[in-house]
Amino acid sequence: MRWVIFFGFLFITQFYAFQAIKTATQNKILIGIYISFVSIIYALLLYYSYARFAGFTHSMSFYIGFFLALSIFQLVLISVVFLEDVTRFFQFLFSYTKNNLNYDQTSFPERRKFISQAAIILASIPFSAMLYGMYKGKYNYKVLSYDLEFDDLPSSFDGFKITQISDLHCGSFDNPEKVEYGINLVNDQKSDVILFTGDIVNNKSEELLPWVKSFSSLKAPSGIFSVLGNHDYGDYYDWKNKEAKKANMDLLLSTKKKMGWTLLNNDSVYIDKNGEKIAIVGVENWGKGRFKKAGDLNKSVEKISKKDFKVLLTHDPSHWDAEVLKHNHKFHLTLSGHTHGFQFGIEIPGFLKWSPSQWQYKQWAGIYEKNKQFLNVNRGFGYLGYPGRVGIWPEISVITLRKTKL
Numbered sequence: 001m002r003w004v005i006f007f008g009f010l011f012i013t014q015f016y017a018f019q020a021i022k023t024a025t026q027n028k029i030l031i032g033i034y035i036s037f038v039s040i041i042y043a044l045l046l047y048y049s050y051a052r053f054a055g056f057t058h059s060m061s062f063y064i065g066f067f068l069a070l071s072i073f074q075l076v077l078i079s080v081v082f083l084e085d086v087t088r089f090f091q092f093l094f095s096y097t098k099n100n101l102n103y104d105q106t107s108f109p110e111r112r113k114f115i116s117q118a119a120i121i122l123a124s125i126p127f128s129a130m131l132y133g134m135y136k137g138k139y140n141y142k143v144l145s146y147d148l149e150f151d152d153l154p155s156s157f158d159g160f161k162i163t164q165i166s167d168l169h170c171g172s173f174d175n176p177e178k179v180e181y182g183i184n185l186v187n188d189q190k191s192d193v194i195l196f197t198g199d200i201v202n203n204k205s206e207e208l209l210p211w212v213k214s215f216s217s218l219k220a221p222s223g224i225f226s227v228l229g230n231h232d233y234g235d236y237y238d239w240k241n242k243e244a245k246k247a248n249m250d251l252l253l254s255t256k257k258k259m260g261w262t263l264l265n266n267d268s269v270y271i272d273k274n275g276e277k278i279a280i281v282g283v284e285n286w287g288k289g290r291f292k293k294a295g296d297l298n299k300s301v302e303k304i305s306k307k308d309f310k311v312l313l314t315h316d317p318s319h320w321d322a323e324v325l326k327h328n329h330k331f332h333l334t335l336s337g338h339t340h341g342f343q344f345g346i347e348i349p350g351f352l353k354w355s356p357s358q359w360q361y362k363q364w365a366g367i368y369e370k371n372k373q374f375l376n377v378n379r380g381f382g383y384l385g386y387p388g389r390v391g392i393w394p395e396i397s398v399i400t401l402r403k404t405k406l
Helices: 002-024 028-050 058-097 108-135 176-188 205-216 242-259 318-322
Strands: 142-150 161-165 193-196 224-226 267-273 276-282 310-313 333-336 346-348 352-354 366-370 373-377 395-403
Touching (some): 002 108, 028 058
Parallel strands (some): 193 224, 310 333
Antiparallel strands (some): 366 373
16 A cells, blocks of 8 residues: 555656646757656666665665755755645635636746746756765865863863764765875874774775775874774675675774774773873764664773773764763763764854754764763765765864863
């Protein structure tokens, strides 16, 4: 029954959109292009619905991009034309009840054509934005800098600079030159430490292999530390057996080690400076709902003291409210990623910050503060699913720790 409703709805919306296109232009070539494009998109929908799932491939990713662009175009188009139809209906109803014999319907065809043309122009704006996001926006790297003050920061770490990157999703990259530019931008920050908060691949660890040399070039005096994200476990790929899945994880662990990245799986490490220290704590993925809950805060702090200043790496920001803020250890700064800011939204600093991501995550991008504890949700370096970004650009976070001046 669900499929009957779905395809019935699909037929009605496609028919309605086609009528709007047909009303707006009589050009058979343009109409033919539209029909061909829609037919290809929905033929691929059937293919990907029944094909054996092999994770997010490049071809599937681009299909998702074009499908979303078409869907948004049609949604805007249908909404405008439908609103016009509703308006006309109530105008007719009002005139009929008032016995207004002068109600003029002669201008309806021309008005309908004008509204359809205006709707197409309006719908072309988000459609064009989605295409821009696929070809330009996904590599439009932004460096976002923050200064955060703490009363109990060891004096030697006043001015200590952290660069955070997250959600590389190496399996999605399709432009080595642009990726190299992003990596150089990370190194250009000359931070004391680089912290990575998970999702280095989409599905399989082998996606990282072509990029080992590039990401091995990242350098920081105090090291590079990382944690696992939900995509790093291989849970979204149809493995032949458990052994194959384990081999996939072993490859990821050995590759990170080869790159010089220290993986913190429910573990911690100290960074020392002038006889003082701060703790970098990392947990495995912990996410609300259906996401893996392998993160163990208690285990991660076994080697450190409650008095230590702590920077926590946890992939999913839902962990912050659910467990981190309630823990008997104080985590001064928590770094997360995961949301990607939905890769779509509007951000005007100091005025507007919106994304569909906020419907699912209370903390979805940027800095948050509760009880003198901070959270930074990085918008991600890479992309997944929709192969682009619109309004929510790929991010390199630079956080400078400051000791509160008395």
